[in-house]
Amino acid sequence: MLEHIWIIPAITFTSFWLILFFGKRLPFKGSEIGLLALGVCLLLSTVAGFQWINHDSAEVHFERAPVAAAAEGGHAAEAAPAAEDGHAAEAAPAEGEHQAEAHVLRTPVDKSVHWFKIGDTQVDAGTHVDGLAIVMLFTVSVISFLVHVFSTSYMSGDRRFTHYFASLSLFTTGMFVLVTASNTLQGLFGWELMGLCSFMLIGHWWEEPKNSNAALKAFLTTRTGDIGLLVGISTLFFAAGRTFDIATINSRALDGQIGHTALLLAAIALFVAVIGKSAQFPLHTWLPDAMAGPTPVSALIHAATMVVAGVYLLARLYGVFWQAFSITHSSINPVAVVGGITIIIAAALAFVQTDIKKVLAYSTISQLGYMVMGLGVGAWTGAMFHFFTHAFFKALLFLGAGSVSHAVHSFEMDDMGGMKKYMPKTFWTFIIGSFALAGFFPLAGFWSKDEILLGAGQNGYTFFMIVGLVGAAMTAAYMTRCVYLTFFGEYRGHGHPHESPAAITVPLMVLAVFSVFAGFLNAPKLFGGEWFGRLVEDATFVHAAIPIHDFSVTAALLSMAVVSGAIGVAAWLHFGQRLPKGLTERSTPARLGHTFLANRYFLDHLYTGVIIGGIKGPIARAAYWFNQNVLDGVVNGVAFAAKRSGSWIYKWIDQGAIDGTVNGSGLGAEGLGGSLRRLQTGRVQQYGSLLFGGTALFALGLILLVARSN
Amino acid sequence: MIAQNIAFGILAASSVLAAIRMVTTKNVVHAALYLVVVLGSVAANYILLAAEFVAVVQLLVYIGAIVVLFLFGVMLTRAKLGHEGELDNDQRGLAAVTALLILGILGYVLVDYFGDDKLPQLNRTHEQLNATRGTGAVGNAIFSTYLIPFEVVSVLLLAALVGAIVLARRD
């Protein structure tokens, strides 16, 4: 299976076409094809997972860099390249308490076919399967499969049920292509394919302008980030010696074969793409708007595809970022900073939302911030682990929100309340998801978040650990608010809510199980061993460079305390009805703060109003004006001026007038302002004179040329 | 030789002057008459160049037919026989510049390339001339070497004839 991993995207791609062309004629309108395809994919990726676990661990040995050295400052850097060259034995054991421990890598499985060739550069299309790809494949398959199941009920009776399933298939294909890609160019294929599908799915109900606007915004924002991707891929292509191959790029970057300037340029450019795709500050604004799409799509976008594509890119080309930003050497770098800012600002926004999906959307942004920050501070494994656990509980929460809205026909939390007693299954699974998201022991989110925070602390990024803790507290608090508003108190909506059918609740329960137990896969040895870490870390480039840290009870206790405290305070405020009423009316700073948040830091105004409005409005109009009046004016003006210059020269010769320059510029200006029609006098003789005059001038030029060349 | 040069001088001067008057006069009928002068001078030039058949055809066709046609045209379009208000359009300047430009270029090229090349002297008798490049020779050439072009031109004339009739017919 590992050799033939291309089958997985091929299945979903085929399913897309089948649904598109034959879906409408089938009894279940094409949903059965999608379900079947994803079921097979899930099966195959599970098989692939088992094969990977049992895969030959070839003799590629390396030693872990000592943690203490990294934390104490800089020695790891010397150890790292040495270790990679296979001389780790000399370099590593010298340091302190953490004896370098031999790891055995599973060899990645590569398979490629000739794609195209230009000059001496041959580009192959291929698959690259390693631990990271396997985990991604599995996660994507699970989430996508459950989303398919959920959708059969949730979307039943929709206007474009068949199209919807076709797009889901294509969407999943995009993510599969990205995660199995062996070169950046293929990655770009998957990346943009997802952009296309998100456009189609967010704008699924395109009859309303609001939805198509959101779709446009999502596509354009991510596309803006893609400028970086294009530039980055180009830079790396040449810098790494005319290759798109990811493994080669990573190893050359780590070997120092790529100049630092080029590397830095590429890393910054790629990071811009990550910011766009993974909705990091300041390009995060599209994600909340993307809630215009159907809820299961939001689950898919947020949990397993699209937005995590950016994080995946960051993780996949980590060698580049690692070297370019000197992640071990510094205590601050752009990746960590952007991730940190995103955590806080998105979490803050989640407090003022009244739409349950938007709360979750901002929470996704915030959690993506964790992953990005994790990668920024060198906690590679932690970040990937957080992606893994986040996928489950975020999908759970979105589907749960979908389930609630299915019952009350609204996403506004003002229309909810007291759902606990109407929808017990949804309620309990949602609670599990919320606690997992908040990072409550021993649910999934706790372990992964903890690993990121620990990494930040130990790698010398203390400030970012604090940011992470603050973020964790905020997460716990806003989720408490969300749960309270949705499930507790009195029912504020209309109609009669009821529990959702099995097609909706079963996926919720499956996800809930994952949310509870997924965390133990990489829990410390005490609780089951760092199995996940060993599984994914065999990714080609991680090598010895990335330090790993033992579980720290102190850190865990600290984060638990923070989270519990936040939940406690929030619960006390909400459940005890102690929220200060009318605070925004009484206190000016509070009102300003609320306005600021309610307007999402005015970033949307900046983008939509100022930048897009500017380009689409005045700038485009000015360019067009320039086109019509200046360029066309020049054309027409030339004709006009030619016509006029005849009489002008006549006068000039006749009268010996001297003020030629003034007249000329005046005429020129008149020519520029000349209207479109001046060229087109329809007078044959004028055309004739231009023709004759032109010919004469050309002949003149020719004579001069020949005279010169003779 | 000198006689020929003097003749040429007179002919050239008269044709150029007449041509200039032709394109500047304000009277359409006068213009046609100036055209006659130009065409006549050119015909005389052909004789200087020992092309008497062309010269005769020039006189017959141009002055005999074409100018008459022009005069008919002038009459039929009811131009006044005297002065007319304005016969030129407003781009005389441009036209003059263009014409002078072309003249300058042509002149430069001609002088530069042909310099003082002399026309060959033909020291032959009248009979010899007639046999080699006179009317007889021209006639032979037209009906042997240039037979096909001649036929094509005939068809062209026929087409023009039909075309002119179709265009000018009143219906």
Added chain:
Amino acid sequence: MHGFDDWALTLAVFLPLVGAVVMLVIPGAEEGLHKVVALVTTVATLGIGVAILARYDYGGHQGLQFAPTPKDWISVIHAKYEVGIDGIALPLLLLSMVITLLVVLYSWNHFPEPHNPKAFLILILILEVGMNGTFVAQDLILFFVFFEVVLLPMYFMIGVWGGENRQYAAIKFFLFTLFGSALMILGFLALFFATGAESFSIPFLVQHAQANIDPDVALLIFGGLFMGFAIKVPMFPFHTWLPDAHTQAPTQGSVILAAVLLKLGTYGFIRIAIPILPDAAHTWAPWIGGLAVVGIIYGALGCLAQTDMKRLIAFSSVAHMGYVMLGIATLTDFGINAAVFGMVAHGLITGMLFFVAGSVKDRFHTLDMKRLGGLLLQAPRMGWILGFCCMASLGLPGLAGFWGEFPAILAAYNPAAGLSQPLFRTYMVIASIGTVFAAGYLLWMLQRVAFGTPKEEWDGHAIDDMHWPEYVSWVPLLAGIVALGLIPNLLFKITDPAIQVVTAAIGK
């Protein structure tokens, strides 16, 4: 088959002319017969094209193929009838054949006012003669003649079957291009005389021009050629004829104009200007690249200001040809490969967009985007095809447009030796920004035309979805877009050996 190889190109060029002559003698009332004759002619021409494709030697043979011994044509000036193709001309020749066939098919029930299928189809066939001829000509005079042959049918097509402002557009198109041609022929003559007045043959000039022409003179000559080709491309700031011509031309005219005629200019750069005067091209390259990226951004801004769908697509051509020219300006194998790919891709995609726009106009009698909307509700298939074309046009990977854009951007990172890297990298970034603009205006158009609900004036009107001529003429293009997008080697395999020859000359 030796005989076929000698005659294949001549047949490919003049077969449409035979068809046109046959149609001339058929009375105009026999519409059906005219359509059949035109169809048979174009199919037969394409058949020859396919045979050429089959017999083409894809291997190491890098020179001209299907090239018979040149025959004397105008012996006074040593102009010969010299034809031949290589990997650069072959795809474009086929593109021209395919597009003509599809246009004839599309015309089946789409004759614009004032109808007259006889004249219309004859013009299309004559256009094909000119287009095919330009791509196979290996003699500058022959090239020039074919290049100009194209003008007249297009002039009449716009001037007779065009929109309201057709005569203005037609004259503007004609004069503008003629102006460029004049400079171009001047350049050709200069090349001829400067190399000793021996031959107009392109292979001959490629070998002898560089060594025999004074560098300063070469710069001037390149300037003349540049003007001629740049107007045809069209490059900023010589593009102003294009939107008018496109907006006014009938659908078929727009398709041919966008799909094939614009390529004559870029093809001229790759076939004539750069190989013959590589050093001058090297000096000019930064300027060409600069104009190209200005064109990219400028075309995009122009698009954003439009309210007319067809005019928007026309402006998008300016932007897309900017990528092609950027690729050429890098003077690298990647860049020029991208350029040829971009030409073919643009031919397919923009051709499709104009087809769709034409069909929209057929149904709604307007292309004003303020009055359109909800196409997806009234004619879902057409709407989705429009969406597909927009995606292809904005360079989505997996579709043909991507391979014209991305390798050009890639090549700009590392232009040919001696060109300023910082400058071209700046171009690269600007060109990348252009991709966002492209997405912006295309999706904006899609949103306004296809999404939403129909405007009141069309509410309740039954709008036909696609007819069979639309199916048969569109499906091959759509399939081509996908096939080239997924397997770019289909094209790179053909173009690359020929382009290596071109770039090798630059290295020297």
Added chain:
Amino acid sequence: MLLNQFLLLGAVLFCIGVYGVLARKNGVLVLMSIELILNSVNINLVAFGMMGGDAAAITGQVFALFVITVAAAEVGVGLAIVLLIYRNRTTVDLDEVDLMKG
């Protein structure tokens, strides 16, 4: 006699003709100017013919004859057109014949 004296005469007449074509408003006068241009070409043809041998001289003359013939045809059709324009518009002023005006 110099070759150039004839060629230059031709050039002068040609340019006068060009001026006339460009600057005259009356259709008939434009046609006359065209005759001037054709005549200048004829002078050149015959003069060039003189430079070669007998065959060249004959060729030059025959060409001149053909040009005269074509000129006659051209005048015939041209005047017919002018007449038609006059009949339709009661003017032969080319400035007002602007069907092609956009």
